[in-house]
Amino acid sequence: MGEPIVRVRLDELLKERGMTLTELSHRVEITVVNLSILKNGHAKAIRFSTLARLCQALGCQPGDLLTYE
Amino acid sequence: MPTRWITRLETLLTYALVLGCLTALAAGLLYLLMWAPGVATGLLALSTLVRALRRARAGDRALFSATTADHLRRIGWILIAGSLASAALGMVAEAALAAMLLTESYPFYPPSSALLWAVVAGFAALGVSEIVRRGLALLQEVEATI
Numbered sequence: 001m002g003e004p005i006v007r008v009r010l011d012e013l014l015k016e017r018g019m020t021l022t023e024l025s026h027r028v029e030i031t032v033v034n035l036s037i038l039k040n041g042h043a044k045a046i047r048f049s050t051l052a053r054l055c056q057a058l059g060c061q062p063g064d065l066l067t068y069e
Numbered sequence: 070m071p072t073r074w075i076t077r078l079e080t081l082l083t084y085a086l087v088l089g090c091l092t093a094l095a096a097g098l099l100y101l102l103m104w105a106p107g108v109a110t111g112l113l114a115l116s117t118l119v120r121a122l123r124r125a126r127a128g129d130r131a132l133f134s135a136t137t138a139d140h141l142r143r144i145g146w147i148l149i150a151g152s153l154a155s156a157a158l159g160m161v162a163e164a165a166l167a168a169m170l171l172t173e174s175y176p177f178y179p180p181s182s183a184l185l186w187a188v189v190a191g192f193a194a195l196g197v198s199e200i201v202r203r204g205l206a207l208l209q210e211v212e213a214t215i
Contacts, residue, residue, distance in 0.1 A: 034215045044213035 007067050010039040013058050027057040096169060102162035107184060110151025117144050135205060141198035148191030156180035
């Protein structure tokens, strides 16, 4: 059995809002590289400030962005 | 008849000469054992340090890396093991040399304080290596935080 992980649902939320990663990158002022790391599940941790900016840009709650699998 | 005496004297002198040479050789080897292992340890540690510093000059990330931690750990173990071995060899060699050359000698000669400091430096290098290793793990975690 694999180790349980927290997944960032960035892909789904971007699709729902018809937004690209580059556009989100400009809005939250985080590089596309770092957003890709988040999106692909390679990040080890996320700052509250990053989470807040993402929620603000995507108009969602932290719970919509993160899922536990 | 005098030639027989001369031959015997010659043989005796030859034996004495060989014995003298062997004693001198043994004394030389013992003298070498007193200081050579310590010098070899110091040179080995120094060369590892030079290699580590040469690599660290490439930049901050090269300095704060797993390789630096490995180099420091190697220096630490070289200093500790080398100094202890040098001290043991030196004490045995010094006692044997003293027994061979002096009319009055002791069975135990304490090692020099330089070797003790080398052991302390070895433990210090091991400590710094562990700090670099743990710091590196923290750095990698911080870098993976978005």
